[in-house]
Amino acid sequence: MDSFIVISLIKIFVVFGALMTILAYLQWVERKVIAHIQVRPGPYRVGPHGLLQPLADVIKLITKEDLVPPYVNKVLYLAAPFLAITMALLSISVIPFGPKIQVAGYQTWMQLTDLNFGVLFILGISSMGVYGIALAGWSSNNKYALLGGLRSSAQMISYELPLSLAIAAPLLISNTLSLRKLVETQDGWLWNWNLFHGFQYVSFVIFIIAAFAETNRVPFDLPEAENELVAGFHTEYSSMKFASFFMAEYANMITVSCMAVLLFLGGWVAPWPAAYGSGYVPVVIFAVAGVITIWRGLNPRRKRDRYTFPPFGVVFLIVAAVFLVPLLQSALLPLFWFCAKTGAILFLFIWIRGTLPRFRYDQLMGFAWKVLFPVAMLNLLATGLAIAVFS
Amino acid sequence: MPESYAEQYFPVLVQALLAMALAAGLLTVSYLLGKRVRNRVKDMPYESGMVPTGDARHRFSVKFYLVAMLFILFDIEAIFLYPWAVVYRELKMFGFIEMLVFVVPILAGFFYIWKKGALDWSPDSTLNRKR
Numbered sequence: 001m002d003s004f005i006v007i008s009l010i011k012i013f014v015v016f017g018a019l020m021t022i023l024a025y026l027q028w029v030e031r032k033v034i035a036h037i038q039v040r041p042g043p044y045r046v047g048p049h050g051l052l053q054p055l056a057d058v059i060k061l062i063t064k065e066d067l068v069p070p071y072v073n074k075v076l077y078l079a080a081p082f083l084a085i086t087m088a089l090l091s092i093s094v095i096p097f098g099p100k101i102q103v104a105g106y107q108t109w110m111q112l113t114d115l116n117f118g119v120l121f122i123l124g125i126s127s128m129g130v131y132g133i134a135l136a137g138w139s140s141n142n143k144y145a146l147l148g149g150l151r152s153s154a155q156m157i158s159y160e161l162p163l164s165l166a167i168a169a170p171l172l173i174s175n176t177l178s179l180r181k182l183v184e185t186q187d188g189w190l191w192n193w194n195l196f197h198g199f200q201y202v203s204f205v206i207f208i209i210a211a212f213a214e215t216n217r218v219p220f221d222l223p224e225a226e227n228e229l230v231a232g233f234h235t236e237y238s239s240m241k242f243a244s245f246f247m248a249e250y251a252n253m254i255t256v257s258c259m260a261v262l263l264f265l266g267g268w269v270a271p272w273p274a275a276y277g278s279g280y281v282p283v284v285i286f287a288v289a290g291v292i293t294i295w296r297g298l299n300p301r302r303k304r305d306r307y308t309f310p311p312f313g314v315v316f317l318i319v320a321a322v323f324l325v326p327l328l329q330s331a332l333l334p335l336f337w338f339c340a341k342t343g344a345i346l347f348l349f350i351w352i353r354g355t356l357p358r359f360r361y362d363q364l365m366g367f368a369w370k371v372l373f374p375v376a377m378l379n380l381l382a383t384g385l386a387i388a389v390f391s
Numbered sequence: 392m393p394e395s396y397a398e399q400y401f402p403v404l405v406q407a408l409l410a411m412a413l414a415a416g417l418l419t420v421s422y423l424l425g426k427r428v429r430n431r432v433k434d435m436p437y438e439s440g441m442v443p444t445g446d447a448r449h450r451f452s453v454k455f456y457l458v459a460m461l462f463i464l465f466d467i468e469a470i471f472l473y474p475w476a477v478v479y480r481e482l483k484m485f486g487f488i489e490m491l492v493f494v495v496p497i498l499a500g501f502f503y504i505w506k507k508g509a510l511d512w513s514p515d516s517t518l519n520r521k522r
Binding site for chain 2: 004005008009011012016020061062063064065066067069070071078081082085086089090092093094112113114115119120140141142143144145146147150153154157158160161164165168169171172175176177230235236239240241243244361362365366369370373374377380381384385387388389391
């Protein structure tokens, strides 16, 4: 029992630290990717290629003036960012990153805990996140904030319907609410993933669209439509209180991407079994990346590339070598596949932000109720019928 | 790995405490570090430079209330589908027909509110309907 508590605490601190780092650097990745989509360099002054930018942002935000306006409802005004960030960070505790591994004689799962209703837990926690936004909008006592908060709550609860219906379809196939067992049913080859079962790509598309709306991302970022509502529900927030809403948004993005990977893309499972060499994919990818980076550093297009590129190339080559150590492979390979899939979904989030314009509000609500909801319902019934007939 | 309830929920509890500590810590640190300069204009609600008239506690569109009501109806339906989905392989065709009996009346209700215009947000389509 004692070793269980120690292992749990170590796992929690590792996951928490990794999550905070990823949160900080997701912001950097997003700014860089959008900058390159718009043909500009993005952040590049603070550290090499702007890599210290997140740190600078945190220092700036913490030392900004912490304003509590006199006309707000103080308790709810302070509770809103607290609630948003707590709920956003809580749902990571049931996400599985990999199978059972052995560390120094102890067997443990690469997951904080496996609740047997993990899917419902995540849905419930993410619904609690709506409170943060609704309370922020109402307690600010500002017309823009109130409108933003109302819009946001209406949008989030409307898109929760197609989201939960789209989640139910892969559950029909896997027949479990435990996220760990959900992945175990998708083991083996690529076509065992729920995405490639019959017409499940319909559920996947509905899930992704609803997920964009749930996390208030473009093209559904109506709560923060700056040309009509200034900054929406967080107009009256400053310094770290303002930043906590962004942290919550990014944490929700990560959770939703993890959910998409676990439900549809087979979680930590490789696209094909290790017997056919899927274990060497990360080695090849990192080695090629390392060689290209070093080559670019030796033939620099810009002067500073000569100093910044080779260290990165060496790091990539070291990572490639680490993936060859047999002792570490059992833990690193699942983690690699999980991170690669989640990263791909997160990149999709950023890519779409750089590509699409924003919906109009009546279009947004009409789309949720008149298109997504009936389609999700019919898709669920058709999935049920197909399973009843063919299995 | 059979686990007791305490073992299953212990990590969730620790994670919750950690998240709350982080949230409270961040808010406190920025409260302690940030310098404060108050003036009359800063203490007004931000309305793009206009002098605010009245506070924000106005009546807002009844549509939002309607959406909340419809959401409760249909979300309860969606939650009922989850246990059905988990045991579906044992029920097969029986389960499908039972679920049709449950879903079809709800879908009928859905198309009724659609035709009634409860899902329309733009004033144009509502006006056209009345003509």
